[in-house]
Amino acid sequence: MKHSDKITFEEYFQSVQTAFRGVISACVALRWMIEHDFELPDDDALKQMEAEVDLEMCDAWAEIYVTALREWLGGQ
Numbered sequence: 001m002k003h004s005d006k007i008t009f010e011e012y013f014q015s016v017q018t019a020f021r022g023v024i025s026a027c028v029a030l031r032w033m034i035e036h037d038f039e040l041p042d043d044d045a046l047k048q049m050e051a052e053v054d055l056e057m058c059d060a061w062a063e064i065y066v067t068a069l070r071e072w073l074g075g076q
Contacts, residue, residue: 009068024056025049
């Protein structure tokens with residue numbers, strides 16, 4: 001992926017991490033809705049889903065970092 005010389009790796013990584021968080025959040029929400037017959041979650045369920053997103057982000061962090069680094073270096 002091409003990038004401007006003005007974009008630092010930190011900025012690029014943050015954008016990639018945000019995109020991954022969005023995908024993971026959507027997956028966690030969809031999984032919850034399927035498991036609960038498409039009922040809207042209450043506050044406790046929302047907190048539980050947020051914790052699940054954080055956990056999955058931790059599990060995927062190394063892969064996200066390496067993917068971003070390879071793409072960033074490939075664009076230089």
